[in-house]
Amino acid sequence: MNLLAATPIPRDLPLPLPVPEWLLVVCLVLFFLVHILFVNLMVGGSLLVVVLEWLGLKNKRWDALAHEVAQTITVNKSLAVVMGIGPLLCINLLYTMQWYAANALTGHAWLMIVPLVIVAFLLTYLHKYTWDTWTSGGKKTLHQLTGLGAALLFLFIPLIFLANVNLMLFPSEWEKVKGFFSSLSIGNVLPRYLHFMAASLAMTGLFLAGWFGRANADLSHLEGFTRPELRRLFYKVCAYVTLAQFVLGPLLLFTLPAAGITTELYVIIFSGAAVGLLTVWVLFGELKRDDARIGSRYWLIVMLFSIVVLGMGSGRHVYRQAALAPHQEEIKERTERYAAALAEFNKNLAAAPAPAELTAEQLFMNCAACHAPNVKLVGPPLTEIAQIYAGNPDGIVAWAKAPGKKRPELPQMPPFAHLGDASLRKIAELMLEKGSAAK
Numbered sequence: 001m002n003l004l005a006a007t008p009i010p011r012d013l014p015l016p017l018p019v020p021e022w023l024l025v026v027c028l029v030l031f032f033l034v035h036i037l038f039v040n041l042m043v044g045g046s047l048l049v050v051v052l053e054w055l056g057l058k059n060k061r062w063d064a065l066a067h068e069v070a071q072t073i074t075v076n077k078s079l080a081v082v083m084g085i086g087p088l089l090c091i092n093l094l095y096t097m098q099w100y101a102a103n104a105l106t107g108h109a110w111l112m113i114v115p116l117v118i119v120a121f122l123l124t125y126l127h128k129y130t131w132d133t134w135t136s137g138g139k140k141t142l143h144q145l146t147g148l149g150a151a152l153l154f155l156f157i158p159l160i161f162l163a164n165v166n167l168m169l170f171p172s173e174w175e176k177v178k179g180f181f182s183s184l185s186i187g188n189v190l191p192r193y194l195h196f197m198a199a200s201l202a203m204t205g206l207f208l209a210g211w212f213g214r215a216n217a218d219l220s221h222l223e224g225f226t227r228p229e230l231r232r233l234f235y236k237v238c239a240y241v242t243l244a245q246f247v248l249g250p251l252l253l254f255t256l257p258a259a260g261i262t263t264e265l266y267v268i269i270f271s272g273a274a275v276g277l278l279t280v281w282v283l284f285g286e287l288k289r290d291d292a293r294i295g296s297r298y299w300l301i302v303m304l305f306s307i308v309v310l311g312m313g314s315g316r317h318v319y320r321q322a323a324l325a326p327h328q329e330e331i332k333e334r335t336e337r338y339a340a341a342l343a344e345f346n347k348n349l350a351a352a353p354a355p356a357e358l359t360a361e362q363l364f365m366n367c368a369a370c371h372a373p374n375v376k377l378v379g380p381p382l383t384e385i386a387q388i389y390a391g392n393p394d395g396i397v398a399w400a401k402a403p404g405k406k407r408p409e410l411p412q413m414p415p416f417a418h419l420g421d422a423s424l425r426k427i428a429e430l431m432l433e434k435g436s437a438a439k
């Protein structure tokens with residue numbers, strides 16, 4: 001079967017965009033990057049806390065550090081959620097059809113995001129506020145498990161998001177998808193996920209190097225650590241994970257389905273990677289500096305990373321645009337065809353005399369804009385209808401009074417109950433006649 005023929009092509013909503021499209025695109029890319037930054041810090045932070053708290057079993061100073069990092073997660077988590085509203089609204093407007101289709105196809109998992117996020121949040125707060133009481137009260141293991149539970153949820157929730165934004169890119173694959181797990185085999189979810197996880201750790205490392213390294217940071221709870229030591233530690237996390245991105249990034253790029261690959265994409269991604277290389281070089285240079293000077297290039301590194309991230313974010317958009325261009329074009333065509341048929345139909349409706357005096361042929365004008373003997377117009381051809389309703393004109397009458405929604409690739413048919421049973425019956429008989437004659 002021709003896959004493209006099976007691709008659902010809905011018609012567009014008859015609503016104009018509230019602002020120019022390019023503005024929405026700029027907003028989408030920028031808002032998304034702000035959102036994902038805080039998601040990165042939330043996910044990366046919760047993973048680091050699990051590891052640090054575990055190290056703390058041997059040496060208390062790691063436990064104290066884990067506790068301090070945990071304080072940042074709840075704030076970053078709140079920002080991640082609030083900052084998620086902007087990109088969500090933009091993507092709804094720009095890619096309504098593809099976005100909602102992907103949401104619907106991953107149904108249960110998509111809806112599960114809300115309860116899962118709530119549970120993850122409650123666990124992070126529980127973990128943060130019971131740190132001292134549970135640790136001194138002999139419930140350390142329970143405390144660690146709470147942190148682990150939150151971290152595992154934070155690992156899983158982005159996978160659902162990712163499966164969705166990935167699935168929306170490939171309309172020709174939608175037919176194959178039966179829920180969340182089958183959506184994971186579409187496109188290249190896993191490489192995207194690994195790339196995202198690594199970015200989360202790298203960004204968290206960079207953030208914490210700045211957070212604990214800032215001049216007015218209160219390190220009184222962190223006995224056993226010096227400021228330069230903390231800077232070095234988190235710089236290292238950032239540097240080594242970013243180095244790993246030079247494996248994970250190409251893995252992502254070279255497993256991308258061809259649908260959205262353009263020269264423009266390669267130019268953007270490779271320029272971004274070149275700046276990335278420079279960033280890593282500066283980072284490792286920074287690591288070599290002595291205690292007095294480590295951290296002096298922090299803002300340079302932040303700036304370089306911002307350029308890299310902006311490049312990757314733009315590449316992401318360019319890929320999506322190219323991957324969805326044919327689908328959007330088809331939606332536009334379908335919308336135009338539907339609008340024309342509807343206008344024709346309304347014109348006939350207004351011009352029509354009272355139904356009772358009309359012949360079957362005249363009455364059929366109500367349907368002719370969308371149903372032709374042999375070809376599919378807006379609705380199925382009469383040959384197909386005659387096959388389904390052979391010897392059953394009343395079936396057609398019943399359908400025309402209250403049409404259902406049968407063919408996913410076609411729009412909904414408007415109801416014709418106002419014509420009355422007698423007229424519809426005349427039409428139905430004519431339809432069957434024309435349909436079998438046309439065979």
Ligand code: HEC
Pocket residue numbers: 341342345366367368369370371378379380385388396399400404405406407408410411412413414416427428
């Ligand atoms: C504005 C376009 C339009 C007009 C006008 C229209 N139809 Fe349809 N019709 C459709 C579409 C679209 C479908 C397919 C709907 C689906 O399968 O979900 C359809 C499907 C049908 C079917 C097939 C139902 C089935 O069980 O598969 C019948 C029968 C039918 N129309 C009868 C009529 C009759 C009778 C009229 C006139 C009184 C009419 N249509 C006017 C668009 C139209």
